Amino acid sequence: MSVRKTPNTQLVNDRTGDIIYTPPTGETLLRDKLTNWERFLYEEDDLDLLVKMAIGHYQFEAIHPFEDGNGRTGRILNILYLIDQDVLDIPILYLSRYIIAHREEYYARLLAVTASQDWQGWLVFMLEGVREKAEWVHEKIEAILELIDATGSFMRDGMPNLYSAELLELLFNQPYCRIANLTDAGIAKRQTASLYLRQMEDKGMLRSLKIGKEKLFVNPRYLSLLIDDRNSFAPYA
Numbered sequence: 001m002s003v004r005k006t007p008n009t010q011l012v013n014d015r016t017g018d019i020i021y022t023p024p025t026g027e028t029l030l031r032d033k034l035t036n037w038e039r040f041l042y043e044e045d046d047l048d049l050l051v052k053m054a055i056g057h058y059q060f061e062a063i064h065p066f067e068d069g070n071g072r073t074g075r076i077l078n079i080l081y082l083i084d085q086d087v088l089d090i091p092i093l094y095l096s097r098y099i100i101a102h103r104e105e106y107y108a109r110l111l112a113v114t115a116s117q118d119w120q121g122w123l124v125f126m127l128e129g130v131r132e133k134a135e136w137v138h139e140k141i142e143a144i145l146e147l148i149d150a151t152g153s154f155m156r157d158g159m160p161n162l163y164s165a166e167l168l169e170l171l172f173n174q175p176y177c178r179i180a181n182l183t184d185a186g187i188a189k190r191q192t193a194s195l196y197l198r199q200m201e202d203k204g205m206l207r208s209l210k211i212g213k214e215k216l217f218v219n220p221r222y223l224s225l226l227i228d229d230r231n232s233f234a235p236y237a
């Protein structure tokens, strides 16, 4: 996607139709502003990187360089920036979830910077999101580790015939698996792999799902942990 070439881009309130914000127009102007934005992000200064991320995000949304997708692009840039600056190793901070959960306030805070230079309100809002999601994701990782532990115990106690550390790990590579995943990993031949998966289903550990011709064995506790806000899981019977 290239920068906007058409004039008349406006951010409009979905309900009232009121114009909320009119971003700059003109390809040259947009490119100049993007250059300025890029320089700011890469400048060596004493600003905290999280503060720079938040300022950069406002700046990007205010420039609104594309015809569509500015919100989504801006949100992914936040995380890519933190990775690029070695603050994060992997894209694990789910800041988008915070922004989307507080969409109304997010819009109001962006607007308040434009309308009344309320940078403090904006920065506190974004930093609070980083704090909240950092804690949340930390708890989520701990919950996943606990689930792996509980699942391992459950398998060792109730299904010692099939338990192996490799199988346990495989079950947590993805929230579902196929017979082929077991055979590819060298855990069992096809028929045995199929038996294993059905045994785990009978024990209430997995749930099979037919998708077209394929049979998937979903790990429901893991899937819920990945999807839900909650960091708890149903205990094994």
Ligand SMILES: Nc1ncnc2c1ncn2[C@@H]1O[C@H](COP(=O)(O)OP(=O)(O)O)[C@@H](O)[C@H]1O
Pocket: 011, 020, 021, 061, 062, 066, 067, 068, 069, 070, 071, 072, 073, 074, 107, 110, 111, 114
């Ligand atoms: N007052 C504002 N000033 C600048 N940007 C804003 C303002 N209000 C909302 N935005 C940004 O505009 C985005 C929506 O633009 P759009 O190009 O449609 O992105 P997307 O299609 O990804 O939702 C919002 O997610 C928000 O980041």
Ligand SMILES: [Mg+2]
Pocket: 068, 069, 070
């Ligand atoms: Mg859009």
